Amino acid sequence: MKNTLFLFGVFLRESIRNKVLWFFALAGALMILAALVLGEMVVGRPGKAIWDLGLSSINLLSLAIIVTFGVSMASSELEGRMMQLLLVKPLSRRQYLAAIYMTLMSLVLIASLSMALISWALLGFSTMALVILAVALIWNLLEMSVMGAVVLFCATLSAPQLAMFLGLCFYIIGHSLSEALRLVTVSGTALTRGVFAVLYFILPNLSLFNKKSLLASGLTLPDLWSLLWAGLYAVCCVLIWAWLAQWLFGKKEL
Amino acid sequence: MGAIKRVCLVVLVLSLLYFSAQKLEKYQNADGRMLGGVPRFRTDVLPFLSLGQPALLSDLLMARALSYYGANRFSKDKTVFDGLFELFSQAFILDPDNSDLVLFGANTLLGFDISAAISLLELGMRYRPDYWKYPEMTGFIYYYHQKDSFMAARYYERASHLPGHPPFVPSISSKLYEESGFFDQAIGVLKNLAHGSRSDNVRQGFEERIQSIEERIRLKRFRVPTIMQSVISGTRVGLKMNRFNPYPELAASLLLDLSWQTPKVDEGERAIMCSVWRQRLGGEVLMQLNTDQGGQFIMIDDAFQGILLGDGGENLSEKLIRSVRQRPILRSGSPWQEYDGQVVQVCGFFQEVRADGEDLVLIWREADLPHGRITNADQGVFAIENWSGWLENSRQSAQSISALLTFSLQNQAFLHLLHPAQIKSCADTWPPKQKK
Numbered sequence: 001m002k003n004t005l006f007l008f009g010v011f012l013r014e015s016i017r018n019k020v021l022w023f024f025a026l027a028g029a030l031m032i033l034a035a036l037v038l039g040e041m042v043v044g045r046p047g048k049a050i051w052d053l054g055l056s057s058i059n060l061l062s063l064a065i066i067v068t069f070g071v072s073m074a075s076s077e078l079e080g081r082m083m084q085l086l087l088v089k090p091l092s093r094r095q096y097l098a099a100i101y102m103t104l105m106s107l108v109l110i111a112s113l114s115m116a117l118i119s120w121a122l123l124g125f126s127t128m129a130l131v132i133l134a135v136a137l138i139w140n141l142l143e144m145s146v147m148g149a150v151v152l153f154c155a156t157l158s159a160p161q162l163a164m165f166l167g168l169c170f171y172i173i174g175h176s177l178s179e180a181l182r183l184v185t186v187s188g189t190a191l192t193r194g195v196f197a198v199l200y201f202i203l204p205n206l207s208l209f210n211k212k213s214l215l216a217s218g219l220t221l222p223d224l225w226s227l228l229w230a231g232l233y234a235v236c237c238v239l240i241w242a243w244l245a246q247w248l249f250g251k252k253e254l
Numbered sequence: 255m256g257a258i259k260r261v262c263l264v265v266l267v268l269s270l271l272y273f274s275a276q277k278l279e280k281y282q283n284a285d286g287r288m289l290g291g292v293p294r295f296r297t298d299v300l301p302f303l304s305l306g307q308p309a310l311l312s313d314l315l316m317a318r319a320l321s322y323y324g325a326n327r328f329s330k331d332k333t334v335f336d337g338l339f340e341l342f343s344q345a346f347i348l349d350p351d352n353s354d355l356v357l358f359g360a361n362t363l364l365g366f367d368i369s370a371a372i373s374l375l376e377l378g379m380r381y382r383p384d385y386w387k388y389p390e391m392t393g394f395i396y397y398y399h400q401k402d403s404f405m406a407a408r409y410y411e412r413a414s415h416l417p418g419h420p421p422f423v424p425s426i427s428s429k430l431y432e433e434s435g436f437f438d439q440a441i442g443v444l445k446n447l448a449h450g451s452r453s454d455n456v457r458q459g460f461e462e463r464i465q466s467i468e469e470r471i472r473l474k475r476f477r478v479p480t481i482m483q484s485v486i487s488g489t490r491v492g493l494k495m496n497r498f499n500p501y502p503e504l505a506a507s508l509l510l511d512l513s514w515q516t517p518k519v520d521e522g523e524r525a526i527m528c529s530v531w532r533q534r535l536g537g538e539v540l541m542q543l544n545t546d547q548g549g550q551f552i553m554i555d556d557a558f559q560g561i562l563l564g565d566g567g568e569n570l571s572e573k574l575i576r577s578v579r580q581r582p583i584l585r586s587g588s589p590w591q592e593y594d595g596q597v598v599q600v601c602g603f604f605q606e607v608r609a610d611g612e613d614l615v616l617i618w619r620e621a622d623l624p625h626g627r628i629t630n631a632d633q634g635v636f637a638i639e640n641w642s643g644w645l646e647n648s649r650q651s652a653q654s655i656s657a658l659l660t661f662s663l664q665n666q667a668f669l670h671l672l673h674p675a676q677i678k679s680c681a682d683t684w685p686p687k688q689k690k
Contacts, residue, residue, distance in 0.1 A: 041317035043358040052309040059306070159259050165267070175306030206306065213309045217351030 003091045007099035012106055015069055021107065024068075025114060028061035032118050044217075047123050051216035054119030055136050059212065061115055062108045062144045066151050067167040069107060073100045074155035075163070093249050097152060101242065104148045105141070112137050128218070136215050138227065142234040143209035147171060149241035150204060156248040174206030204237045300344055312349035315341055323362060339363055339370040343377050350381040357387060360395075368399050386416035390423055393430075403434035411443055428463070437467050609642040 015021060032054050039049035074097075116133045123129040150170045154163040177200055184196045209230055211222050304311040319341040326335070342359030346352065356378035363371040372395055378388040393409030396402045407430035414424035424447050431440035441464050448460035608615045 038313060038317055041320050042313045043316060043320075044352045044354045048352065049313055052313050056307045056310040159256065159263075162259065162263055165263070172302075172305055175304075176302045179301040210306055212307070213349050213351050216309050217349075217353075 003089070004095040004099050004102070007091065007096065008102045008106075011073060011099055011103040015073075015103060015107055018069075020068060021065065021111075024061055024064050025111060028057045028111070028115050029118055031057040031060075032115060032122065035122065048216060050119060050122045051132075051218075052212070054115065054122070054133075055140075055212040055216055058112050058115045058119075058136065058140055059143070061111050062140060063147065063168075063171055065107050065111055066104055066144055066147050067164050067171075070100065070104050070148060070151035071155045071160050071163045071167065073103065074152060075160040094246050097156075097242070097246055097249055101148055101152060104151075105145060108144045108148070109141065112140055132215050132218065132221070135221055136212070139209050139211050139215075139222070139230070142230050143206055146204045146206065146209075146234050146237040146241070147174075149238045149245065153241045153245040153248065156245045156252065170204065171206065174204050175210065176207070177203060177205045178207045204241070205233075208233060300348055304348060308348040309352075312345045312352065312355075315345040315348070316355060319345065319359075320362075335366055339367065339374060342374055346374075346377065346381070353378070353382060353385055353387070357391060360391060364395065364399065368395060371395060384416055386413040386419040386423065389413040389416070390419070393426070397430065403430045404436060407431040407434060407436065407439065411439070414443065414446075432467060432470075437470065441467055 032050070035050040035053040038053065039047070042049040042052075045051075116137055120129055120133055147167070147170070151163070151167040154166040154170070157163065158166065181196050181200050184192050188196070214220070214222065300311070301308060319338060323335070323338060339359075342355065342363070346355050346359070349355070356374055360371040360374045360378075363374060372392055375388050375392045375395075378385070379392075382388065389409040390413040393406040393413065396409060397406035400406075407427050410423055410427035410430060413419050414427050424443055428440045428443040428447070431437070431443060444460050444464045444467070448457045448464070451457045451460065606617045608617065
C-alpha cells in the first residue's frame with residue numbers, strides 16, 4: 001500500500017505538471033462560460049443553460065481526463081521502458097495499476113470540483129445549487145470510476161491510440177445501451193433481442209449514472225436508494241473491469 | 255507490428271466514418287431538408303446522437319429553433335416553419351424534464367399552426383402525464399382558437415385531476431361543459447369539486463350550481479322538444495331540388511326508414527332500420543336533405559350555405575332563430591311531434607353518435623330518453639362503410655360528432671352529422687330567451 005501511495009503521489013505530481021490538463025480545464029471553463037450566451041436562447045427554469053452546460057462540462061472534462069491520462073499513463077511507462085525499472089523495485093503490477101487508477105480518480109475529482117465551483121459562481125452561490133452540484137459530482141464520480149477501470153482495461157489491451165478510441169466507444173455505447181435495448185425490444189428480432197440482452201449485462205451501462213437532466217431541471221433529487229444501488233453497480237463494474245485489466249497486464253511481456 | 259496496428263486503425267476509422275455517414279443519410283428525413291442549418295434526424299436516434307448529453311443537445315436544438323424562428327418571423331411564406339414542430343418536439347423528447355419548453359413551443363406554433371401546437375402539447379402530456387399545465391393550455395387553445403367548448407372542457411377536466419392545478423381549472427371545466435350543453439359532465443365535475451372541498455361555504459356554492467344546472471336540464475327537457483315551426487316554411491324558394499349535386503361539408507346524411515314515423519318513446523333502446531344510398535362528397539351546397547324518392551337531394555339556399563360554410567355553422571342558430579322570430583314557436587311534449595304544413599322540423603339534437611359494433615347508437619342530449627340505434631350501419635348501404643373508423647377519425651380531426659334530427663314534409667326523418675361548432679350554438683340558444 002505504501003508503494004502504491006508513493007507511486008500515486010509521483011503520478012499525480014506529473015499529471016498536474018502536464019499542460020494538457022490545463023488545456024482541458026480551460027476548455028471546460030470556456031464551455032461553462034458559453035452558457036451565458038446560450039442562456040439567452042434557452043427556455044426553461046432560470047439558469048437552465050448554466051446547469052446543462054455546467055453538468056455536461058463536468059462530465060466531458062472528466063471523460064477527457066480519464067481517457068487521455070489513463071491511456072498515456074498506462075502506456076508511456078511501457079513504451080519508455082520505465083516500467084521495467086519500476087517493477088524491479090518491490091512493486092507488483094497490480095499496485096502499479098492501482099496507483100494509476102487512484103491518480104485518475106484524483107484528477108477527475110479536482111477537475112470536477114473546479115468546474116462545479118465555476119458553475120456555482122455563475123448560479124449565484126445559492127445553497128440549493130450547491131446541494132444539486134454536490135449530488136451531481138457524486139453521480140459523476142461513480143460513472144467515471146467505472147470509466148476509469150474500463151479505460152485501464154483498454155490501455156492494457158491495445159496500443160494507446162486504439163485504447164483511446166475504444167474508451168470513447170465504451171462511453172458512447174454505455175450511454176446508448178438502455179435506448180438500444182428499448183428500440184430492439186420494440187422492433188428487433190428474437191436474435192437481436194437476445195444479443196442486446198447479453199450485451200446489456202456485459203457492457204457497463206453508463207446511462208444509469210446519467211442524472212444530469214433530472215438535476216438540471218431542479219424538480220427533485222435522485223433518492224438515496226438509487227444512489228446506493230448505483231454505488232453497488234459501480235463497485236461491481238470496477239471490480240470486474242479492473243480485474244480484467246490486471247489479468248491482461250499480468251500476461252503482458254515487458 | 256505497430257505499423258500494422260496503425261494501418262488497421264486507420265482502416266477501421268475510415269470504415270466507421272463511411273458507415274456512420276451512410277447511416278446518418280438514412281436517418282435524415284426523406285426530403286433531406288434542413289431546418290435552420292440543423293439536419294433533421296429521426297426522433298428515435300436522437301438519444302444516440304446526444305452521446306450522453308441529451309439536455310445539452312436539447313438546449314442547442316432549442317436555441318437553433320428559436321434563432322431560426324426569429325430570423326423568419328415576418329416571412330410571408332409560412333412553409334419556412336415546416337419542421338419547427340419537429341425541432342421543438344425533439345428538443346422536448348431529449349429533455350422531458352424541461353416542462354416550459356412545450357408551453358413555449360406551443361405558444362410559438364400557435365402563430366401559424368394551431369394543430370401543431372396541440373400536437374406538441376399532446377406530446378408533452380404523453381411524457382409528463384402528471385403536469386396540469388399541458389391539458390390546461392390545450393383546453394384554452396380549444397376554447398379560444400378552435401371555438402370548441404366541449405373539447406376545451408374535456409382538457410380542463412383532465413387538468414383538474416392532476417396535482418397542483420389551481421382552483422379555477424375545474425370550475426372552468428364545468429362552465430365549459432355547461433356551455434357546450436353537456437350538463438351531465440358539468441354536474442360530474444361540480445360533484446367532484448363539492449366532494450373534495452373542505453369549506454362548507456364552497457361546497458354549498460357548488461351544490462347551488464349543480465341545482466341550477468339540474469333546473470336547466472329540467473326546463474330543457476320540456477322545452478327542447480321545441481319544434482321550430484316553419485323554419486323554412488313560406489320560403490320554399492329557398493329549397494332547391496337537385497338530384498345530382500352531392501353535398502360537401504357535412505359529414506354525412508342518413509335517410510331513416512319510412513317506418514320510423516312519429517316514433518313513440520318506448521322502454522329500452524329503439525332499433526331503427528335504415529335504407530340509405532351511397533352519396534358522393536364535393537360540390538357547392540352545404541346541407542343536404544335526402545328525400546325518399548329516388549335519391550333526390552334538397553339543397554339549402556345560399557343563405558344557409560353562407561352560414562354553415564362561412565363560419566363553420568357558428569351562426570346557424572342565429573339564422574334559425576331569426577327566421578322564426580316573427581313566427582310562433584310551438585312547443586310540445588315530444589321531440590318527434592309532427593306538424594302539418596312544415597317543410598322541415600328541427601326536432602332535436604343528439605349529443606353524440608357512437609359506433610357499437612355494426613350499429614350506430616344515437617344519444618339524445620336529454621339524459622332520460624332512450625338511445626336510438628341504427629342497426630347494421632356497416633353493411634355498405636351508407637356512404638360510410640366503416641363507422642367505427644370513421645367516427646374515430648372524425649373525432650380526431652373534428653373532436654366529436656353530434657347530430658341534428660329533422661323531419662321533412664313527407665315525415666321523412668334525417669340525421670345530419672355535425673361538428674360541435676355547428677350544433678353548439680343551436681343547443682345553447684334553445685329555447686330562445688323570451689323578451690322581457
